[in-house]
Amino acid sequence: MLTLHYMPGTISIATAIALFEADLPFEAVKVDFKTAEQTKPAYHQINPKGRVPALVTDQGTLTETGALLEFVAASAPKAGLVPQDAMQAARMREVMYYLASTMHVNHAHRMRGSRWATRQESFDDMTAKVPQTMSESAAYIEAHGLAGPYVLGDAFSIADPYLFVICGWLEGDGVNVADYPKITTFMDAMNARASVQTARAKGMI
Incomplete structure (x- = not known):
């Protein structure tokens, strides 16, 4: 049995949706960020990075969203869930790596400035920049x-x-999603999927 350690509203929900799509049974364990459970030694035994997601398998624990999705x-x-065609698979990963290296980082600047700086004025500057950087990412x-x-067209x-969860952050990051009709269509398509509806019914979204 797989065990997914997750927190609602975080990128960990991408893995939950993929597990539902794959029809793989798993236990979902919520990590309580309100009590900073992710910073405690017990959770660090699962994921020393102190983040979600973490997927416990019978061969060990995996972290990092892209690795879990693969x-x-x-x-x-x-x-x-991964195309057999080499170019299509590369196009898929091209988007995933952009999400991991750029768009997710842009979002994190709003609330996680302490990862990159120590002064409050630096935090404030990063937060103020988020609507611009996330709008630029949405435009890309x-x-x-x-x-x-979908990312690969109809497939x-x-x-x-991965993209669905990150685009779910856009409005909170000060981005007017209505300005991006393709993203709006994508979000509608995702919200209609049984996997997303299941995650929402379980309080993950």
Whole structure:
């Protein structure tokens, strides 16, 4: 049995959606950020980074969203969550790596400034910049990250739950999502999927 350590509203929900898509049974364990459970020694035994997600398997614990999504896809090949075509698979990962290296980092500057600075004025400056940087990321995704209703056009892949969670942060980051019709169509398509509806029914979203 797989065990997913998650927190609602965080990128860990991308893995939950992928697990539902793959029809892989798993236990969901909520990490309580309100009590800073992720900073405590007990959780550090699971994930020494003190972050979510963490996926406990019978072969050990995996961390980092991209790795978890790839593991889910490889564990349920019949679900077709990674395209067999090499170029399409690379296009999928191109978006995923952009989300990990740029868009997620842009978002983190709003509330996680202590990862990069120590002074309050630095935190304030980073927070003030977030609407601009997240709007720029949304514009990039709008122009280059969506080939159709999903990242790869009509084909669903593990890039889609990743993008879905991050695009769910846009409004809170001061971005007017209505300015991006492709992202709006993508979010509608994702919200209609059974996997997303299941995650929402379980209070994960």
